[in-house]
Amino acid sequence: MSGALVQALFDHHPHAVLVTDARGHVVAANRAAAGLLGDSTPPPALQHLADSPAWHGAVADGAAWSGTLPVRGADGAVRQMQVMSLPAPAGEPHRISLLHTGESPSHMADDRFRIIADSAPVLIWMSGTDGRFDWFNKPWLAHTGRTLTQLRGDGWLADVHPEDTERCVAIYRTSFDERQPFTMDYRLRRQDGQYRWVLDNGVPRFDGSGRFEGYVGSCVDIHERKELEERLAAHTQTMRLADRRQNEFLAMLSHQLRSPLAPISNAASVLRTIEEGHPTLVRLREIIDRQVGRLRRLVDDLVDVTRVMQGEITLVKGRVSVRDLLRSAVETSQPKLDAAGHTLRIDAPNTSLAVIGDSVRLAQALSNILSNAATFTPEPSVISLAAKVSGGSLHIAVRDEGQGITAEFLPFVFDLFARHDLQSGGNPGGLGLGLPLARRVAQLHGGDVKAYSEGAGHGSEFVLSLPLAPAEEPSTRGPVAAPTAPATPSYRVLLLEQNPDTRYLMRLQIELWGHQVAPAGAMDEALRIVDAFRPEVVVCDVEGPAVLGPAGLSPLKDRLGHAAVFVALSAYGHHQGEANARALGFDAVIEKPLRPDTLHRVVEAVHTSAVNG
CATH class of the missing domain: 3.40.50.2300 (Response regulator)
Known part of the structure; x- marks a missing residue:
C-alpha cells in the first residue's frame, strides 16, 4: 500500500487517531482528532499517558492498552473518553492511539441535554463537583453578551447586581454544601447594561450510580412581576397610611362634635328642672333632647367605629341570655321601626339559650341590623327577626322586604361608609357605619354577620352568627336577697x-x-x-x-x-x-x-x- 494511500486513510478516518512516541507525546493527529481537540500543536490529548503505569507496561511489552482518560475538547469542556493504544509494526518506535468518539451513555445524555438547553427559552447553567460554574447555555451568553470563557468559574458574578452578589453566593454555597435544591432571585445585567430580575432554581445532579456531579439551574425573567409586586407593596402601604389617617380623622371628628354636645345636653338637663308650669319650655326642651339624642348616637357610632378599627374596644364579657339579647335590641330599635310604620315579627326559641359576650355590644350589633332594615324599607311592611340554633351556633336572621341589594354591591355592603340607596330621590340618612360596626362586634365574639339578597327590589337578609355558651350548671343555692342601693354621697x-x-x-x-x-x-x-x-x-x-x-x-x-x-x-x-x-x-x-x-x-x-x- 502506497504511503499516500495510508496518509489519506489516516487523515479521513472518522475517529480521532493520534500517533505518539514512547513517552506519550503526540507527533501526529488526523483531522477528526484536530477537530475534537483543537488546533494546538501538539494536541495535549494524551498528556496523561506518561503518568499511567499500565500504559508504560504496555509499551515495554509491546502490547495494546485501553482505558479512560480526561480529554479537554476544543470547546474547553473536559470529557472522559475511551482511549485505545496499539503498538506499531516491529521496529517502529511510535504507537497509534484511537480516541473513541462514541462516549458512554451518561456523556451522550449530557450532549443531548446541552443541545436541548441551547434551544430553551430560559437561561441554564451547570457547575461541577468543585462548585465552580463550568457551562452556560447559548441564551445566557446572548443575554449577557459574554463568552463561555468569561463566565466560567466566578466570572458570571460580574453580571449580578452588586447589592445581590453576597446574598446569591451565600445561598448557593450553603445549598451546595448540603446538596439541597434552592431558589433565589437577583438582578442580572443584560448586554445593554440594564439589570433584570431573574428567578434562579438550582438542583443537585447525580449520575446513574448516585455519584454527585454538581448542580444544574435555570433562570427565568421575572422583571415585570417584580415591578408589579413593588407597585402593589407601595399601594398597600399607601392604603394603610390612608386608613390610619381616616381613623385619626374620625377620632378628631368625634371629639370636635362631642365637645359642643356636652354643654347643649347640660342645658337641656337644667331646663328639665325648671320647666314645670311652662309648656313652651317643655316643648323646646323635648326638641333639644331629641336632636341631641340623634347627634349623640351619630357621635357614638363614630367613636365606636374608631375604637373598633384601632382595636381599642373593650368587651365586658359574661353569660348573655338570647331572650335578653333580642329584647334589648328590639327596645332600642322599636322607635325607629314604629316611626317608619313597620311591623316586627319575632320568632325566638323557647329554650333558655345563651352566648358568652358583652351584652351591650351584642345588643348594639343586632339593633344596628334592625335599624338598617327599617331604613332601607321605604314602605311600611313586615320585618322578621328569627333566632335558631345550628351546629353549636346561634343564628339570628333579620329579613326585610325593602329595596334589596344588587349583586354588584353585595361584596361591599360591610365596607365603612358604604351606602346603597336605590330609592329614587330618597335619602334615608346614615353614614354607613352600622353594618361595619355590627360585623366587627360579631367577629370580636368569634362570630360573623353575612348578607343575602336576590337583587334590587327583592329585600335582604342579614344573619348574625354567634357561638353558643355551654349549658349552665344548675344552682343548688337558695334565692339571694337583692342588696339595697346606698345613697349617693355628696362631694x-x-x-x-x-x-x-x-x-x-x-x-x-x-x-x-x-x-x-x-x-x-x-x-x-x-x-x-x-x-x-x-x-x-x-x-x-x-x-x-x-x-x-x-x-x-x-x-x-x-x-x-x-x-x-x-x-x-x-x-x-x-x-x-x-x-x-x-x-x-x-x-x-x-x-x-x-x-x-x-x-x-x-x-x-x-x-x-x-x-x-
Whole structure:
C-alpha cells in the first residue's frame, strides 16, 4: 500500500487517531482528532499517558492498552473518553492511539441535554463537583453578551447586581454544601447594561450510580412581576397610611362634635328642672333632647367605629341570655321601626339559650341590623327577626322586604361608609357605619354577620352568627336577697373649665345632682379658693390644658395631696383619653358628656383602688 494511500486513510478516518512516541507525546493527529481537540500543536490529548503505569507496561511489552482518560475538547469542556493504544509494526518506535468518539451513555445524555438547553427559552447553567460554574447555555451568553470563557468559574458574578452578589453566593454555597435544591432571585445585567430580575432554581445532579456531579439551574425573567409586586407593596402601604389617617380623622371628628354636645345636653338637663308650669319650655326642651339624642348616637357610632378599627374596644364579657339579647335590641330599635310604620315579627326559641359576650355590644350589633332594615324599607311592611340554633351556633336572621341589594354591591355592603340607596330621590340618612360596626362586634365574639339578597327590589337578609355558651350548671343555692342601693354621697367639687358657657351649665348640672361646686376658669383662680373650699373632687376638661397652666396639676396636688380625686373629662375614646389624662397627672378619666352616676362611680373606684393598693 502506497504511503499516500495510508496518509489519506489516516487523515479521513472518522475517529480521532493520534500517533505518539514512547513517552506519550503526540507527533501526529488526523483531522477528526484536530477537530475534537483543537488546533494546538501538539494536541495535549494524551498528556496523561506518561503518568499511567499500565500504559508504560504496555509499551515495554509491546502490547495494546485501553482505558479512560480526561480529554479537554476544543470547546474547553473536559470529557472522559475511551482511549485505545496499539503498538506499531516491529521496529517502529511510535504507537497509534484511537480516541473513541462514541462516549458512554451518561456523556451522550449530557450532549443531548446541552443541545436541548441551547434551544430553551430560559437561561441554564451547570457547575461541577468543585462548585465552580463550568457551562452556560447559548441564551445566557446572548443575554449577557459574554463568552463561555468569561463566565466560567466566578466570572458570571460580574453580571449580578452588586447589592445581590453576597446574598446569591451565600445561598448557593450553603445549598451546595448540603446538596439541597434552592431558589433565589437577583438582578442580572443584560448586554445593554440594564439589570433584570431573574428567578434562579438550582438542583443537585447525580449520575446513574448516585455519584454527585454538581448542580444544574435555570433562570427565568421575572422583571415585570417584580415591578408589579413593588407597585402593589407601595399601594398597600399607601392604603394603610390612608386608613390610619381616616381613623385619626374620625377620632378628631368625634371629639370636635362631642365637645359642643356636652354643654347643649347640660342645658337641656337644667331646663328639665325648671320647666314645670311652662309648656313652651317643655316643648323646646323635648326638641333639644331629641336632636341631641340623634347627634349623640351619630357621635357614638363614630367613636365606636374608631375604637373598633384601632382595636381599642373593650368587651365586658359574661353569660348573655338570647331572650335578653333580642329584647334589648328590639327596645332600642322599636322607635325607629314604629316611626317608619313597620311591623316586627319575632320568632325566638323557647329554650333558655345563651352566648358568652358583652351584652351591650351584642345588643348594639343586632339593633344596628334592625335599624338598617327599617331604613332601607321605604314602605311600611313586615320585618322578621328569627333566632335558631345550628351546629353549636346561634343564628339570628333579620329579613326585610325593602329595596334589596344588587349583586354588584353585595361584596361591599360591610365596607365603612358604604351606602346603597336605590330609592329614587330618597335619602334615608346614615353614614354607613352600622353594618361595619355590627360585623366587627360579631367577629370580636368569634362570630360573623353575612348578607343575602336576590337583587334590587327583592329585600335582604342579614344573619348574625354567634357561638353558643355551654349549658349552665344548675344552682343548688337558695334565692339571694337583692342588696339595697346606698345613697349617693355628696362631694365638694372644684370645677376647672375655661369655657364660660360650659362652666356655668356644668356647675348647675352638678349642683342639681346634690354636690357643692366651686367653679374656676384658670389655675390661679382655683388656687385662691382651694384652701377655703377644700375640694374632695377636682374635675377638669383634659382637652383644655391651657386652664392648668405650664405647671399642670402640680400646684393643686401640692396643696391637696391625696385628699382629692383628680378627674379629667375627655371627648376622645377611652384608651386615648385615659392616656392623655394619666400623662397630665389625673387619677381617672370620664368620657363626655358627664352623667349623674358617672362621677360617683369613678370617685369610688379611685378610693377602692387606693385602699386595696
